[in-house]
Amino acid sequence: MVCNHSGITDIFCLVSCPLNTGFCAKAEFRNVPVLSWAINGLQSQYLDRVDRAKADSQIEGIMKRQIKCEEGEDWNPITIFPEGSTTNGTHILKFKKGAFKSMRTIIPCYVKTSPRFFNQAWECLDFGHYLTLMICSMNIWTTKLYIMPEFTPTLKMLELHADKGLEEWEIYAECIREAMSKASGKPMLDQPLREKVAYDKFMTGDKKQMKVGGKIFSFDKHENGVIEDDPDHEKHDLESKSSRGSKKTKTSFKHNSKDSEEIVKDI
Numbered sequence: 692m693v694c695n696h697s698g699i700t701d702i703f704c705l706v707s708c709p710l711n712t713g714f715c716a717k718a719e720f721r722n723v724p725v726l727s728w729a730i731n732g733l734q735s736q737y738l739d740r741v742d743r744a745k746a747d748s749q750i751e752g753i754m755k756r757q758i759k760c761e762e763g764e765d766w767n768p769i770t771i772f773p774e775g776s777t778t779n780g781t782h783i784l785k786f787k788k789g790a791f792k793s794m795r796t797i798i799p800c801y802v803k804t805s806p807r808f809f810n811q812a813w814e815c816l817d818f819g820h821y822l823t824l825m826i827c828s829m830n831i832w833t834t835k836l837y838i839m840p841e842f843t844p845t846l847k848m849l850e851l852h853a854d855k856g857l858e859e860w861e862i863y864a865e866c867i868r869e870a871m872s873k874a875s876g877k878p879m880l881d882q883p884l885r886e887k888v889a890y891d892k893f894m895t896g897d898k899k900q901m902k903v904g905g906k907i908f909s910f911d912k913h914e915n916g917v918i919e920d921d922p923d924h925e926k927h928d929l930e931s932k933s934s935r936g937s938k939k940t941k942t943s944f945k946h947n948s949k950d951s952e953e954i955v956k957d958i
Contacts, residue, residue: 697780698811782880
């Protein structure tokens, strides 16, 4: 399963849904009392987001789990938040490769949470401060989970949507993202996740300046906000476009379903 992610109530909603899903949890939760028991009970998998050297082996673990579920073994499905982070829930960001690398059947989902006086995505707060704020808000949060039909990638899909990515998994991910966007009414946004990380570090004081959208944000000695143009932004965009234009999409995809010749026409 793949789903957008805007806060902690998404987890409660997914846990209580009929699909009885597990999650890809942060590795640092492995030794947290109570929380780790719940994560293990749901047959979740742990991901180390710090050590990049483990990325390939972790994707392999997700792929093996997908195969086991398709073959009918007694494992809970895994819910992956393919945007790679929480968002404010207004848009759907570009998807990471983890859920799509295997080119296996996926169940797309999306959640909608009632607006309250603060957003559940706690970009600028430590978890303890965030939890305190949420508990003291005295609000009732309502989150609805919408489960879409299963989506199986096909050769026809790769041919029709070859412009959506350089690799097969990128095309597959974009097709599902478009479907989720149409169903949920949330527009797609291609803003890179690194800009959110930069915002987080800037607002918490870990970084003295932030480069986002061609601008440099900082504070002067009097703590007044300063915004300047980023001279490296235009050069970086030109280099990125040149790099993308020099590559072609590979099509080595193999059928993995009896219905692999079918395609959802709305995608």
